[in-house]
Amino acid sequence: MAGIRIVVAGATGWVGRALVPAVLAAGDLVLAGAVSRAAAGKDAGEAIGAPTxxxxxxxSLKDALSVPSDVVIDYTKPHVVKGNVLTAIEAGRHVVxxxxxLGAEDYAEIDAAARxxxxGVIAAGNFSITATLLKRFALEAARYVPDVEIVDYASASKPDVPSGTGRELAEVLGEARQAGTAKPVADLSGLKETRGASIGAPIPVQVHSLRLPGYVLSCEAHFGLPDERLLIRHDAGSSAAPYVAGTLLAARRVAEQPGLRRGLDSLMS
Incomplete structure (x- = not known):
């Protein structure tokens, strides 16, 4: 029985190198295509130091879509991901x-195109189970503690700010939280940029991004009440392994409904 035919865009990247062998090893998935400008023309296995x-x-993704497939998984770069997603949707592929x-306006455009x-499209700032739990626990805390800010850490070379994890967390907290007690940024004096970026609606959350050598990926949700504080933190290791299982779960379930779904938690009971 044929499986779900997968195209991995960014096949030789950090996560792509872990995804390709995982797809090949899965009994219900088939590697139909792989995209990497640096490794174009090579066998997908040999390009990552694995068996043929x-x-x-x-x-390019356009070239990869000349072969029949069902789902495109994109782990590329911030400046090309939107184009890839819209190209895949136009070609009738589901996308993970x-x-x-990507920002809220990008996701709105993608949702409209997918519908x-x-x-189907499933997008997540982080496909790891523990990062998904960070989001779930932070949403629960926001029901009781209105004051919250996010700190997002990554290596000095990460090209986008904030991280997908931090942006997604701020957007969902902005929908769930009550008004906090911190003075509005617009009412502050001095260098207002030091208060971070305001992300989310209707009540934005301040997000602060640190980019320093020695960090991989971490995200913290800081909650405060008078005389007490709560910190919920997720730390990623140096391996891409935590993202593989969640990504493949999304690939298996993305065709269940049209349009965009945000976050791995959209697939969890």
Missing amino acids: AGVIVAA VGTSG KAHV
Whole structure:
């Protein structure tokens, strides 16, 4: 029995290198295509130092979509992910988006395109189970503690701010929280930029991004009440392994409904 045919965009990247062998090893998935400009023309397995996969890496997603497939998984770069997602939707493919850098307006456009094409899209700032639990626990805390800010950590070379984890967390907290007690940024004097970026609606959350050598990926939700504080933190290790299971779960479930779904928690009971 044929499985779900997967195209991995960013096949030689940090997460892509872990995804390709995982797709090949899954009994219900088939690697139909791989995209990497740097490894174009090579076998997808050999390009990541693994056994031969029997799939030649394409230089662009458009080229990879010339072969029949069902789902595109995108782990590329912030400046190309939106174009890739819209290209995949136009070609009638479902899409799993693991790349960060998209904002609320981008997601609204993607949702509209997916609904029009009757395909599904699942996007998450972080596909790991523990990062999903950070989001769930922070939403629970926001029911009782209105004052919250987010600190997001990454390596000095990460090109986008904030991280997908931090942005997604701020957006959902902005919908769930009550008004806090901190003085509005607009009413402050001095360098207002030091208060971070205001993300989310109707009540935005301040997000602060640190980019320093020695960090991988971490995200903290800071809650405060008079004389007490709560910190909920997620730390990612140096391996991409935590993101694989959640990404493949999304690939298996993305066709269940048209339009965009945000976050791995949208698939969890």
